Amino acid sequence: MSEIENAHDLPYVHNTFSQVDPERSPHHWVMVIDLRKCIGCQSCVVACKSENNVPVGVYRTWVQVVEVGQWEVDPNGDGPVAVEGKTYVPSVKRFSLPRLCNHCDDPPCVEVCPVEATFKRQDGLVLIDYPTCIGCGYCIQACPYDARFFNPIQQTADKCTFCVQRIDRGLLPACVTSCVGRARVFGDLNDPDSEVGALLAHYSTQGLDIAAGTNPQVFYINLDGDLVDAATAYNTVYPYAAGTNTNQYDELTGRVLLETPTGGEGGRA
Template identity: 60%
Template sequence: MSVAGIGVGVSRRSFLGVLAGVAAAVGTAVSFLGSTAAAAIKPVARPSAAQMKRLLAYYRTKPRWASWLVPELNADDGWQRWMRTILNSKNLPIAHDNFSRIGTTIKQTHHWVMVMDERRCIGCQACVVACKDENNVPVGVYRTWVDVVETGGMVPDPAGPIVTDVGTYRSEVKRSSMPLICNHCDHPPCVDVCPVKATFKRADGIVMIDYDLCIGCGYCVEACPYNARFFNPVQQTADKCTFCAHRLDRGLLPACVTSCPTHARVFGDKNDPTSEVSTLLATLPTTVLKEDLGTDPQVFYINREQEVYDENSTGNTVYPYTANLNSNEYATLSGNAPLPGDTGGQR
């Protein structure tokens, strides 16, 4: 327990999870201990070589299926000051429920979102492969996938190629590729329903699972409206997309974003007005999936309705929804692109 560092969190956190339960019972005694001891222990950003050796030995004896070891966050977020944070889980930059605390009482530095630009997706499934490769996702389950969506149907046409007993038809369908991923909702029902607080929402918006705590009841898998969660058949716990948190915390983009050949997946910080996602969200109409459920998804789709999009002619542009376009917010970002429906002068 004296080892302090980024990597050791797994064993310690599962142990401390039990300890936290006891702490709840003991109450003030433990928090008193935590607050006095916190002054003595300095935050350690990196494990020493000896600690790293012990860490690797630990993982060699207890191999994990998932490639990422621990949810690592910036030292500024308080993860490494474990006497203050983990013993007193109220200080952790995560939320198990009551998500409106994020950004208010829980300090939010970043707000990671993804924008799926369906004007650009060609359905090559490179992101799916990259995700499987990066996260060691077992055969048969997927953290991200690209659906082929077909809309429309058969219309009667005397010259059509499809001849049946009841008439001649031609197909009037539209096909599009639809990248799907965990929506990292701002109000995720999957996190609320977990009976043992094994899944949580990080302050930067990422919904994650602690595989050492998951009891595998399946409640979160059922509660996700987007079927983004699944049972990992190897580690026998619930599993899901993490936005490649292990890469993010080292300053890299998620694997699916890196691998996308057409830049259809755009990832970034919604809190940063200069980021590409902020620009996209401010300038283009976006939709989210199953908006009526009120989960507030943080994966946005551009051109979900697959209307023909021509940048030079706004006349052909159809904006299926404009509810997500906040012109005030856009103005605070001092954008100067023409807004949809903006006929000039009036805003």
């Protein structure tokens, strides 16, 4: 369990994040993810695991595969899914949504840590001082993106660091270098000539769960409402059907809900 690196001795902030002055900070690291270019190959997930030695069963970044659309009643009555006398056919599309810690500008995880073990560095990174962590799990509860987890080996909270050990040496994060479609772009928002600056200037971008007021610093291009709906809690939760394997008609939303297996030890894929 090694302490987090801070090669340039940047100040740490624990409390009120307006203390982070973007003018005086040497960098403001952000990530832009262009969803039009993500092909769902999961190589970023593999690269992250390899670079950061992330244990089996937990993930610092993961690519969520989201099915968008509806199951519609088949007028002929021979759709693949039959519920209550009707049959349904899928009218759905699949999207990939790469996710990681959003390195929020107002991170609730940092605010709630009882021992100041996690902090925001002046250049925008939200990091953890592992030897200090008491493992209470409050930061994990407070993160709206489920970006934090308990590292099963070192038994502390853990999360994406934007590959701090690489960017302090002038390298890109592992997930960015391995992205085959160049969907992940990393850079310095303080630098007007950076690629992220250009992307943010040219495209309309969206953040995940911006209603939470966390000010996320991972920006998505082409993140539409259907995706957000399916990839946040702001939708219906799956009706509990332990031991059954039947598709259900949800009276609340008028949708057919497919049985999906739940549980398991944090298998993100």
